[in-house]
Amino acid sequence: MLLSEQENERNRNSQCSSSSSTKTQASNAPTATLSVPPPTNEIINILLLGESGVGKSTFINAFVNYLTFETLNKAEQGKPVVLIPVSFLMTVGNNFDECIVKFGNSDSFNNEDFDHPGQSVTQHCKSYVFHLNDTNKTKLRIIDTPGFGDTRGLRQDDANMQHILEYINELTHLNAVCFLLKPNASRINSFFIACLTQLLDLLGPNARQNIVFCFTNARSTFYTPGDTAPLLKSMLQSFSFGDIPFIKQNTFCFDNESFRYLVARQNSIEFNDQDYSEYENSWSKSVTESNHFLSFVCRELKSHVIKDESQSIKQTQLQISCMIRPMLETMRNIFQNLIAWKMDTSNGSIELNPIVLHRSAAVCYTCPRPIIKLGKFWIIKDFPHEIQNTCYSCACPSDQHIRIDYKLDYTYCERCPNTNQEEMKKSLDLLFRASAEFAYFLMNVARSSKDDSFLIHIVHMISRENDLCTGETRNEMNSKLVEKLMELMARYQQSIETLERNQEHSNLNDINVLIQTIYKNPMIQKQMDAIKQSRKIIMKQYECEFLNDSTNAKTS
Structure with a gap:
């Protein structure tokens, strides 16, 4: 049974307070400076899409740390920011002993389900809002989404996509639609095209210019799209999406292993000097790429208005x-x-x-x-x-x-x-x-x-x-x-x-x-107004705002 409105409010306040101190653990360490000009909109909205298991949630966790700490050394001196609970398996020692690494706490609004391998870990669209720097009031909102290619089948993929479309249809604009991929893929999930098609059906053809591609785990391919590049080009051409840019300018390569290293160190796992050197270099490259990514979205991309005069x-x-x-x-x-x-x-x-x-x-x-x-x-x-x-x-x-x-x-x-x-x-x-x-x-x-x-x-x-x-x-x-x-x-x-x-x-x-x-019709209007209010309240519950110059996050 649902709680009463008063109990809901009391519990929400309690949970939000808990979330602020446990889900996001920031530091007073020096933060990365982002040379990004003030954009047209006060909030930059980036929709993050990708196959189930590609690492969208890890990417968001890593990204906020790249914005917070210029170097891996500074990140270790501080404390990693974990917006989304982390859980992954590592092998350690000479005998390759398995170790489950966990960091970050859950609450009743926890969006991650680690208990069903192959299913999308992220269960609901959730927004993470960052303040870019101290010189202007621009905020960056990254929207984490359920992954496609869920092992529960196409019906679940369709349900996830319907939820994503309903979510972004409540926004005023999108600045970028970011597809997250791995650079060494042997195939691209067929639902990728279905996702892209439905998205453009909602947003219209002009949104093609707002699509960007991000590659994670790119250290193994020397920070390039690797084998995925020809597959992606071929797929875009085959389905008449050839006019979607896939060039160096709108393509960004990261490696989030250095973030995993950072979390592993919080679990008292030891690494040798050679490992540290590789992770340090990975961190440096990812910080640089994060700045390039933000600069491109803010400078080069015109925000796409979702609800204009023409109804799709x-x-x-x-x-x-x-x-x-x-x-x-x-x-x-x-x-x-x-x-x-x-x-x-x-x-x-x-x-x-x-x-x-x-x-x-x-x-x-x-x-x-x-x-x-x-x-x-x-x-x-x-x-x-x-x-x-x-x-x-x-x-x-x-x-x-x-x-x-x-x-x-x-x-x-x-x-x-x-x-x-x-x-x-x-x-x-x-x-x-x-x-x-x-x-x-x-x-x-x-x-x-x-x-x-x-x-x-x-x-x-x-x-x-x-x-x-x-x-x-x-x-x-x-x-x-x-x-x-x-x-x-x-x-x-x-x-x-x-x-x-x-x-x-x-x-x-x-x-x-x-x-x-x-x-x-008055009866219809009353019910539709209730739907709008409910969705607005629930969207706000699934939003976490992070002040990268403070010691914790503010969860709405």
């Missing part, structure tokens, strides 16, 4: 996906009130009250949920389960959980004298028509999924209502609601079949006009 197909898809639950809940509510108007003499009405969530949550369709009676209707209430890396409330399979962005509560009140049945029916018809148009758009224009998300939600809704029509909660009002929902589903399926048969559908502009029309 992908942006429209994300907006519709966000509206599915509000639309269907509103339709069910209208049915309830029309049935009550006809069958109940009490003159009562049911109102929807969306409640903002402060944690990532889902509803489990296996676990029992609270049932209340409003007027003569039985209603199954939302019982959100808190979701971080796993469900905190039950052990049911993940496919029995559906993520929600708000909790829905209900109020039974006296029917407004101005309520008009005909207006309610008109709203219902408009929502019905829009549902079919939107579903056809998602499946056949945006091609976001082969599954009909509207139909899936309608089926779930009917299933829940059917549960109420048995046993003690059986009553005529709920049975009538099931009847109306079944009629809705049949009409809906007929409309989809007609649209697919005739291939007559609204163009992108008409779809966006219809979205705006639907959004004007």
